[in-house]
Amino acid sequence: MIFNSFSFLYFFPAVFILYWFFTQKYRKAQNILLLVASYYFYACWNYKFLFLLIFSTLLDYYTGLQMEKSGSIGKKRFWFWLSVLINLGFLGVFKYYNFFVSSFIDFLALFGIQGHAATLNVILPVGISFYTFHGLSYVIDIFYNRIKAEKDFVDYSVFVSFFPLLVAGPIERATHLLPQIKQDRTFDPYKAADGLRQILWGLFMKVVVADNCAMVVNEVFNHPNQYNAGSLWIGALFFAFQIYGDFAGYSNIALGTARLLGFELLKNFSFPYFSRDIAEFWRRWHISLSSWFRDYLYIPLGGSKGGLYSQLRNVLIIFLVSGLWHGANWTFIIWGGINALCFIPLVVFKLNRANTDTVAQNTFLPSVKETLQIAITFGITVIAWVFFRAINVTEAIRYLTKMFDFSRGFKPEVSLSSFGFIAVLLVVEWLHRHKNHGFELSYISQRWVRWLLYLFVFLMLLIFGVSSDTFIYFQF
Numbered sequence: 001m002i003f004n005s006f007s008f009l010y011f012f013p014a015v016f017i018l019y020w021f022f023t024q025k026y027r028k029a030q031n032i033l034l035l036v037a038s039y040y041f042y043a044c045w046n047y048k049f050l051f052l053l054i055f056s057t058l059l060d061y062y063t064g065l066q067m068e069k070s071g072s073i074g075k076k077r078f079w080f081w082l083s084v085l086i087n088l089g090f091l092g093v094f095k096y097y098n099f100f101v102s103s104f105i106d107f108l109a110l111f112g113i114q115g116h117a118a119t120l121n122v123i124l125p126v127g128i129s130f131y132t133f134h135g136l137s138y139v140i141d142i143f144y145n146r147i148k149a150e151k152d153f154v155d156y157s158v159f160v161s162f163f164p165l166l167v168a169g170p171i172e173r174a175t176h177l178l179p180q181i182k183q184d185r186t187f188d189p190y191k192a193a194d195g196l197r198q199i200l201w202g203l204f205m206k207v208v209v210a211d212n213c214a215m216v217v218n219e220v221f222n223h224p225n226q227y228n229a230g231s232l233w234i235g236a237l238f239f240a241f242q243i244y245g246d247f248a249g250y251s252n253i254a255l256g257t258a259r260l261l262g263f264e265l266l267k268n269f270s271f272p273y274f275s276r277d278i279a280e281f282w283r284r285w286h287i288s289l290s291s292w293f294r295d296y297l298y299i300p301l302g303g304s305k306g307g308l309y310s311q312l313r314n315v316l317i318i319f320l321v322s323g324l325w326h327g328a329n330w331t332f333i334i335w336g337g338i339n340a341l342c343f344i345p346l347v348v349f350k351l352n353r354a355n356t357d358t359v360a361q362n363t364f365l366p367s368v369k370e371t372l373q374i375a376i377t378f379g380i381t382v383i384a385w386v387f388f389r390a391i392n393v394t395e396a397i398r399y400l401t402k403m404f405d406f407s408r409g410f411k412p413e414v415s416l417s418s419f420g421f422i423a424v425l426l427v428v429e430w431l432h433r434h435k436n437h438g439f440e441l442s443y444i445s446q447r448w449v450r451w452l453l454y455l456f457v458f459l460m461l462l463i464f465g466v467s468s469d470t471f472i473y474f475q476f
Contacts (some may be wrong), residue, residue: 001041001044001045001251002205002469002471003202003203003250003254003257003471004203004207004253004324004467004468005205005469007044011037011040011041012257015033015034015037015261016260016261018033019033019034019261020187024186024187026442027182027183027184027185027430028154030036030185031154031155031158031181032154034162034163034261035154035157035158035161037163038158038161038162038163038166039053039054039161039310041162041166042126042127042163042165042166042167045126045167046123046125046126049123049125049126049128052090052125052128053125053131053160053161055158056087056090056131056132056135056160057135057160057161057302059083059086059087059135060083060087060135060136060138060139060156060160061150061153061156061157063079063080063082063083063139064138064139064142064149064150064156065149065151066079066357067071067079067080067139067142067143067149068142068148068149069250076129077143080139080140080143083136083139084136084137084139084140085283087132087135087139088132088136090132090134091127091128091129093122094122094124094125095124095128095129095328095352096130096324096328096344098328099328099329100328103330117182126167126351127166127167127168129325130165130166130168130169130171131161131166132160133171133289133292134160134171134172134174135160136296137171137173137174137296138150138156138159138160138174140296141173141174141175147174147175147178148177150174150178152182153462154182155178155182156178158176158181159172159177159178159181162177162181162258162263164253164254164255164257164258164261164265165254165258165264165265167471168247168250168251168254168471169251169254169268169288169289169473170251170254170255170265170266170267170268170284170287170288171266171288171289171292172265172266173266174290176266177265178390180262180263180264181263181382182360185261185262186262187262187428188262190442191259191262192258192259192260192441193442194259194440194442195255195256195257195259195260195440196256196260197251197256197437197440197454198252198255198256198259198437198439198440199252199253199256199257199260200256200436200439200457200461201252201428201437201439201457202248202252202253202254202256203249203252203253203461203465204248204249204425204460204461205244205245205246205248205249205252205425205438206246206249206250206253206455206468206471207247207461207465207466207467207468208421208460208461208464208465208466209241209242209245209249209418209421209422209425210241210242210243210244210246210249210468210472211242211245211246211465211467211468212418212421212464212466212467213238213239213241213242213245213418213421213422214242214246214468215415215466216234216235216238216351216414216415216418217235217238217239217242217389219235219414220232220234220235220238220414221235221239221287221389221390221399224395224398224399224402224452225402227402227413227414228406228408228409228410228411228412228413229402229403229404229406229408229409229410230409230410230411230412230413231412231413231414232399232402232403233403233412233415234412234414235381235414236383236385236389236399236403237382238418239385239386239388239389240273240378240381240382240385241418241422241425242472243385243388243389243472244269244272244273245425246471246472246473247269247286247471247472247473248268248269250471250473251268251269252269252437252438255267255268255437256326262400266288266291267287267436268286268287268288269284269285269286269287270283270284270287270322271429271430271433271438272284272285272428273374273378273381273426274359274360274374274430274433275355275359275374275377275378276354276355276370276373276374276377277346277351277352277353277354277355277373277377277381278339278342278343278346278377278381279343279351279353279354279355280355280356280376280377281381282339282343283356285298286433289322289325290322291323293318293322294318297316297317297318297321298314298315298317301313301314301317302314304347306349308347311347312344312347312348315340315343315344315347316337316340316344318340319336319337319339319340319343320336320337320340321336321337322335322336322341323335323336323337323339324336326388328394329392330393331387331388331390331391331393331396332387332388334387334393334396335384335385335388337382338380338383338387342380355373358433358434359374359433360433362378383400386392386399386403395461410454421460421464425438439453439457441453
């Protein structure tokens with residue numbers, strides 16, 4: 001089941017009605033309803049992998065209890081590593097086994113050694129990277145005494161499998177979401193209205209921007225030899241907005257849906273294409289993942305402490321691991337490496353925290369300097385996205401080479417209609433760059449103006465929306 005499907009259109013109103021009209025006075029009943037709804041939501045994709053989700057939940061729940069009552073640090077460390085290794089083991093088998101096996105065979109071939117090994121013909125369980133990281137953060141926080149183990153199995157299970165965030169995030173922390181699950185919730189019409197606006201905007205980003213861009217992107221990336229440099233640049237540019245509209249659109253729908261149920265999830269995007277350097281981009285792109293790696297990998301490695309060499313080593317590790325998290329392919333690792341190479345100079349010259357405010361903070365338009373910074377950062381990002389989209393490193397290099405080969409001309413040979421949708425996206429988000437999301441219109445006092453904007457976006461969905469049965473980040 002996906003957010004932009006008719007099945008979700010039936011599913012969520014049913015959950016909403018039962019949640020607020022029949023179980024509102026009973027928090028325990030609400031949480032049981034959320035758990036059942038979440039398992040049904042996940043099972044609609046593939047019910048067989050529901051058992052893997054339940055096993056992961058049971059493992060980390062039991063591990064948390066055992067660590068808390070352990071009488072010695074040795075026992076506590078045993079349960080901790082047992083959970084970590086099993087969780088990463090499942091992730092490794094389903095997501096990375098074939099990649100590491102084939103990479104090792106390719107490495108042996110460099111020395112003339114012919115290697116043979118069996119690969120697995122398995123489907124990657126949707127959302128496994130996300131709910132695994134939910135459980136890992138919970139276990140790590142208990143190990144370091146940041147939180148207490150959750151005694152209520154239903155409450156913990158809702159934390160792991162809450163359906164708005166289950167398959168594509170944001171990656172939540174127990175310190176943020178569990179207290180909300182354990183407290184009574186009352187319906188807030190103002191938050192609900194803002195949640196509906198965020199859902200509407202998320203749908204626009206997904207089915208109008210991302211899915212229209214995808215038609216051009218798929219054609220150009222699948223047949224790069226048939227197009228000139230201008231068309232390849234359009235393909236790369238459209239992919240930048242496809243992946244942004246797809247993933248940020250999903251996150252907006254997830255946050256809006258959760259708000260309708262009385263929950264505030266972690267913000268996952270903050271207008272990243274208005275960033276003035278790569279460091280700012282990563283503070284604004286997939287925020288829940290970036291902060292997860294910062295807190296659970298970068299800081300334990302030493303963070304920014306120690307000498308410059310240690311800092312640069314830690315930065316490189318974070319970006320390479322982030323690339324690998326996105327997919328079992330060298331293209332993702334190189335994508336992470338490109339971002340690391342752009343990030344490292346900022347660390348060397350202590351400029352990685354130079355842009356922590358909102359661009360054009362007190363003006364309507366950015367300065368010339370800010371405009372150049374945004375353009376350069378976006379250009380680097382677009383080029384790096386080519387590796388993210390390509391099926392392998394060879395195809396990525398071939399694509400990039402042809403992007404800079406102007407011998408066949410530069411006039412685009414593909415449809416440019418999506419530029420109009422991108423323009424609407426950029427204008428609306430620029431006007432709301434100080435807000436929590438791109439369609440936060442509560443500051444507009446005239447109701448008729450707000451409803452006119454709602455109608456405009458709704459008509460865009462009806463007229464230009466494209467039917468798509470997946471989200472890009474489901475594969476991660």
